[in-house]
Amino acid sequence: MLDPDFVLDAAARERLIDRFGPGTEQWCDALPELVSRCCLRWDLELDEARSGATSRVFLGRQHGERGVVLKLVPDRSVADIEAVALRAWAASPHAVGLLDADPGTGALLLERLEPGTRLSDLPGLPPFAAIAALLTSLRAADEDVTGQLPTLSQRTEFLFELIGRRRGHPRVSTLVTPDMVARGHRLALGLAANGDTGLVHGDLGLANVLTAGPARGLVAIDPRPCVGDRTVDAIDWALGRATTEGELAGRIRRLCALVPGLDAGRLRQWCRATAVIIAVQTLYRRPPDDTTGLVLQLAAGV
Numbered sequence: 009m010l011d012p013d014f015v016l017d018a019a020a021r022e023r024l025i026d027r028f029g030p031g032t033e034q035w036c037d038a039l040p041e042l043v044s045r046c047c048l049r050w051d052l053e054l055d056e057a058r059s060g061a062t063s064r065v066f067l068g069r070q071h072g073e074r075g076v077v078l079k080l081v082p083d084r085s086v087a088d089i090e091a092v093a094l095r096a097w098a099a100s101p102h103a104v105g106l107l108d109a110d111p112g113t114g115a116l117l118l119e120r121l122e123p124g125t126r127l128s129d130l131p132g133l134p135p136f137a138a139i140a141a142l143l144t145s146l147r148a149a150d151e152d153v154t155g156q157l158p159t160l161s162q163r164t165e166f167l168f169e170l171i172g173r174r175r176g177h178p179r180v181s182t183l184v185t186p187d188m189v190a191r192g193h194r195l196a197l198g199l200a201a202n203g204d205t206g207l208v209h210g211d212l213g214l215a216n217v218l219t220a221g222p223a224r225g226l227v228a229i230d231p232r233p234c235v236g237d238r239t240v241d242a243i244d245w246a247l248g249r250a251t252t253e254g255e256l257a258g259r260i261r262r263l264c265a266l267v268p269g270l271d272a273g274r275l276r277q278w279c280r281a282t283a284v285i286i287a288v289q290t291l292y293r294r295p296p297d298d299t300t301g302l303v304l305q306l307a308a309g310v
Contacts (some may be wrong), residue, residue: 075120093233140266203237204280
C-alpha cells in the first residue's frame with residue numbers, strides 16, 4: 009500500500025471535499041487502495057503527487073519507461089465525459105493524449121507532456137498565433153459527441169449554481185451583487201441556446217493549458233466538456249490577465265482575425281455574461297487584482 013500522506017495530503021483532501029461535498033470523504037479514505045490497484049493494472053511507478061480543483065494527479069512512469077499521468081476524480085461522471093472529449097480530439101496535437109481509462113473508478117491514464125509548464129505559472133500570454141492554433145485545432149473534433157456530453161446550457165447552469173454557493177464568502181459578497189449574478193445568468197443562457205455548435209472544452213483557462221515544446225505547442229488538459237457554442241473556449245484568452253476595456257477589445261480583434269469562424273460580437277457578449285463567474289471564482293480563492301477589477305466592471309455593465 010502506498011503512503012497515505014503521499015496519496016492525499018490534508019490540504020488536497022479539503023479542496024476535494026469543498027468541491028464535491030462531504031460525501032467525498034469516503035472516496036478520500038479509499039484513495040490509497042485505488043491508486044495501488046491502478047499501479048498494478050497499468051504497471052505504474054509514481055514519482056510525484058499533485059492536486060487540482062476536481063482531481064488528484066500522479067506523475068510517474070509506465071513499464072519503467074514511458075512518462076504518464078494518473079488522474080483520479082471523485083465524481084466518475086467527470087472522468088467519463090473527459091474521456092469522451094479526449095477521444096474525440098485524439099488526432100489533435102493540442103489536446104493531451106488519453107492512453108486508457110477505467111470508467112468504474114474514475115481513473116484516467118494520460119500522456120505526460122514535456123516540459124509541461126502551466127501557462128498560469130508563466131508571465132503574460134503566449135503569442136496569439138499559438139493561441140489561435142490551439143483554439144482552431146480544438147474546433148476540429150474527430151467525432152460527433154452530441155448525446156454523450158452535457159449541453160452548454162447545462163454547463164452554464166452548473167457554473168451559476170457553483171458561484172451561488174460561493175457568494176457568501178466575505179471577499180465575494182462585498183464586491184458581487186445578486187443583480188450582477190442574475191444579469192450574467194440571463195445573458196449566458198440566452199447565448200448558450202444557439203451559436204457555433206460543436207465540442208467545447210469548457211474550462212480552457214491558463215491553468216489548463218501546458219507548454220509541450222516546439223512540435224506540439226500549447227496543449228489543453230482537464231476539459232469540462234459539453235456541446236454548444238464553441239466561442240466560449242476563447243473567453244479566457246480575451247480576458248485572461250487583461251486589465252482594461254481597450255486591452256480586451258484588442259485581444260478580441262486579434263483572436264477573431266486568426267481563428268476561423270470566431271465571431272467578435274458573440275465573444276464580447278460571452279465575456280460580459282461570464283465575467284461574474286470569473287470574478288466569484290477568483291475572489292473565492294484570493295484577493296482582487298487588476299483583472300478582477302475589469303471583470304467586475306464588465307459584470308456590472310451587462
